[in-house]
Amino acid sequence: MKRFRWTTLLLSMSLLLPSAPEIAQADANLHIYRNESGQIHTITGYLGRFQGDSESARALHALQLVQDTYRFTDPNRQFSYENSHLDEYGLRHQRLHQRLNNIPIFGRDVLLHEMDDALVGVSGFCEPLTPNSDMPTVKAEEAIDAAQEAVQNPTPSEDLSADLVYYPTGDQANLAYLVRVNWLGDEPGRWTVLVDALDGSILAKINNIETSDKSVQTTMRSGIYYLIDESRPMFEQFGSSIRTYTFQIGTQSQAQLTDLDNIWDSPEQSAAVDAHLHAGRIYDYYLQHFKRNSFDGLGSPMRSAVQFGHNYANAFWDGAQVIYGDGDDQIPTPLSAALDICAHEWTHAVIDTSAGLLYTGQSGALAESFADALASVIEGRDWTLGEDLFPVGSKQTALRSLAEPAAYGQPEHMRDYRTVEEDNGGVHLNAGIPNRAFYNFATRIHSREQAGQVWYLALRDYLTPDADFSAARAATEQACAVLYGPNSQIAHDLATAWLSVGVE
Numbered sequence: 276m277k278r279f280r281w282t283t284l285l286l287s288m289s290l291l292l293p294s295a296p297e298i299a300q301a302d303a304n305l306h307i308y309r310n311e312s313g314q315i316h317t318i319t320g321y322l323g324r325f326q327g328d329s330e331s332a333r334a335l336h337a338l339q340l341v342q343d344t345y346r347f348t349d350p351n352r353q354f355s356y357e358n359s360h361l362d363e364y365g366l367r368h369q370r371l372h373q374r375l376n377n378i379p380i381f382g383r384d385v386l387l388h389e390m391d392d393a394l395v396g397v398s399g400f401c402e403p404l405t406p407n408s409d410m411p412t413v414k415a416e417e418a419i420d421a422a423q424e425a426v427q428n429p430t431p432s433e434d435l436s437a438d439l440v441y442y443p444t445g446d447q448a449n450l451a452y453l454v455r456v457n458w459l460g461d462e463p464g465r466w467t468v469l470v471d472a473l474d475g476s477i478l479a480k481i482n483n484i485e486t487s488d489k490s491v492q493t494t495m496r497s498g499i500y501y502l503i504d505e506s507r508p509m510f511e512q513f514g515s516s517i518r519t520y521t522f523q524i525g526t527q528s529q530a531q532l533t534d535l536d537n538i539w540d541s542p543e544q545s546a547a548v549d550a551h552l553h554a555g556r557i558y559d560y561y562l563q564h565f566k567r568n569s570f571d572g573l574g575s576p577m578r579s580a581v582q583f584g585h586n587y588a589n590a591f592w593d594g595a596q597v598i599y600g601d602g603d604d605q606i607p608t609p610l611s612a613a614l615d616i617c618a619h620e621w622t623h624a625v626i627d628t629s630a631g632l633l634y635t636g637q638s639g640a641l642a643e644s645f646a647d648a649l650a651s652v653i654e655g656r657d658w659t660l661g662e663d664l665f666p667v668g669s670k671q672t673a674l675r676s677l678a679e680p681a682a683y684g685q686p687e688h689m690r691d692y693r694t695v696e697e698d699n700g701g702v703h704l705n706a707g708i709p710n711r712a713f714y715n716f717a718t719r720i721h722s723r724e725q726a727g728q729v730w731y732l733a734l735r736d737y738l739t740p741d742a743d744f745s746a747a748r749a750a751t752e753q754a755c756a757v758l759y760g761p762n763s764q765i766a767h768d769l770a771t772a773w774l775s776v777g778v779e
């Protein structure tokens with residue numbers, strides 16, 4: 276994986292993507308990518324040079340280079356600088372967040388890609404929006420009440436906060452309060468609710484918890500062994516560990532798991548041992564193959580909790596830990612028994628701390644799909660998800676398949692895309708389309724692992740929170756160009772993989 280100079284990269288990129296429209300008078304290597312609605316989500320090509328003293332000044336200056344294309348008027352007032360990171364291929368990625376009237380716009384980040392002081396790409400939707408107001412008429416406390424009512428929060432909490440944002444619909448920006456409501460219980464919730472700041476109505480509510488379907492490293496203290504793994508590099512560098520707890524079939528309090536002889540063989544321990552071992556394998560995979568130390572790349576502790584609730588046939592990342600139920604009649608196995616399910620949930624943690632894909636509509640389906648794709652890469656065995664949860668002879672044999680989404684009720688081509696209300700706008704449903712694109716790509720190039728590298732890099736450096744399928748295609752193509760060369764056979768195979776599921 277040699278370091279490319281942007282000129283080589285861009286020259287070949289233009290050959291790779293003949294269908295992309297070009298700016299007539301500009302550099303022939305410049306490409307502007309739009310989705311079906313005509314919105315720009317990606318620009319690649321030489322766009323000019325960075326200037327300025329600080330990181331943020333340079334980023335804001337660079338935005339002026341694409342100001343006319345995106346039609347924004349004053350980058351200094353419309354964007355706030357978030358962070359930047361230099362990748363292993365010599366590209367620096369600067370993240371900015373869009374604002375209007377000094378209020379952040381929900382889900383709207385823009386990424387600037389820099390090489391050798393040149394702006395060589397922009398990712399993100401950032402065309403101008405028209406605000407409906409800049410003054411809320413609803414009080415924050417009223418918005419919190421409305422949000423709690425909207426999600427039927429069974430344990431109203433007094434320490435919720437409501438932050439003003441703009442929520443985009445079409446080219447309008449709606450002034451809204453963003454309220455986050457989280458709880459554990461029989462039906463746990465992790466909601467993001469957007470309440471109209473002018474009339475108190477609910478503009479959107481997103482449940483970030485999965486909604487639809489479905490040698491042990493320990494530590495001894497005072498003669499008792501705990502499911503605490505301090506053997507990984509994260510411990511030496513950051514003092515953090517992999518820890519596994521149990522809810523003991525309840526939903527509120529967690530206990531540490533202990534054993535006196537360090538032979539973890541009782542039936543109650545098996546779910547916890549599985550969660551613990553799988554977290555360790557997932558940690559190792561992310562570190563060795565993606566150089567990502569723990570889910571956030573910062574070596575943070577990886578905490579799991581098993582035996583959540585009674586007959587709870589689900590698993591989810593709650594923002595701080597991965598929680599597993601013991602299953603039910605349909606899924607008769609504790610969910611931590613399946614490595615791919617564990618890897619799917621931990622990849623949600625990776626997504627939350629990288630692209631931050633919003634768990635609704637197409638960006639939510641992308642979150643589901645990237646979690647499935649990387650889970651299949653980490654497991655490295657088959658194209659189905661959750662097959663280990665079903666004993667031999669069961670009627671159902673898996674939860675989903677990347678090879679045959681339709682066999683599990685998912686669309687696998689854009690012509691079958693389903694617009695639905697439930698499941699956050701069909702995030703588990705429409706994930707079948709990008710899942711099939713990933714399968715097409717990995718099988719065409721005969722390497723699940725290389726395909727995984729492209730998907731991971733797209734997730735880390737090229738996707739923004741409100742990305743759609745079209746933007747995901749462009750993001751994976753940019754990642755592929757950096758990794759394997761823009762005019763490589765792999766890059767052509769990737770384009771074919773997306774085209775064959777109808778994503779332009």
Ligand SMILES: [Zn+2]
Binds near residue numbers: 619623642643646
């Ligand atoms: Zn998921």
